[in-house]
Amino acid sequence: MKQIVRGLAVAAALALPGLAMANGSPQVKAAMTSAGCFVCHAVNHKVVGPAYSWVAYVFAHKPGAKVMLAHKIISGGAGRWNAWTGGMAMIPHPQLTLAQAEQMASWVLAQKPVAPPKP
Ligand code: HEC
Incomplete structure (x- = not known):
């Protein structure tokens, strides 16, 4: 019985982050909203910067992508x-810690990947 309970606890611990990753965490999305990210980005289409779904497509399975994007x-x-952007630059966000920026990069990478259209 103990064994089964421990097995279930491990399964739950493994499954929960997976679920949370499905669309990225709502807390991180809120932090991105207050940091102004959605002024220049949307999930499914270009605004000033690339759609986050395109970024997810290009980087989702690349090792080191989270840190590089952060x-x-x-x-x-x-x-x-x-x-796609005509050479626009992303403004710097020096107010973010590396940990915060990594959470945001993870949120972006957790979006449903979509191949960028031909520019
Ligand atoms: C002033 C507009 C602007 C704002 C605000 C902005 N971005 Fe961007 N972002 C861009 C542009 C333009 C690019 C494309 C840069 C390039 O071509 O290398 C970009 C690229 C990116 C990329 C892909 C980087 C790469 O090298 O592929 C990520 C991830 C990203 N932004 C996340 C964020 C996050 C998170 C925030 C908020 C903290 C944010 N952006 C705020 C304009 C913006």
Whole structure:
């Protein structure tokens, strides 16, 4: 019995983060709203910056993507999405800690991936 209970606890611990990852955490989305991310981004279409679903498509399975994107969120910059954005730069977000930016990068990577359309 103890064994079964422990097994269930492990299964729940493994399943819960998986569920939370399905669309990213609502707390992180709220933090992104107050940081102004959705002024320039939407999940499913380009605003000033690329759709988050495109970012998820390009990076979801790349090792190190979360940390790389977190640094880009903090430092800002242009380059990767120029063909879609006309060369617009993301403003830097120096007020964010690396941990906060990593949570935001994870939220972006948890969106349903969509291949970017031809620019
Ligand atoms: C002033 C508009 C603007 C704001 C505000 C903004 N972004 Fe961006 N973001 C951009 C642009 C433009 C790009 C494309 C940069 C490029 O071409 O390399 C981008 C790219 C990105 C990328 C992909 C980076 C890459 O190298 O592929 C992520 C992830 C991202 N933004 C997340 C965020 C988050 C999280 C916030 C809020 C903290 C945010 N952005 C706020 C304009 C913005």
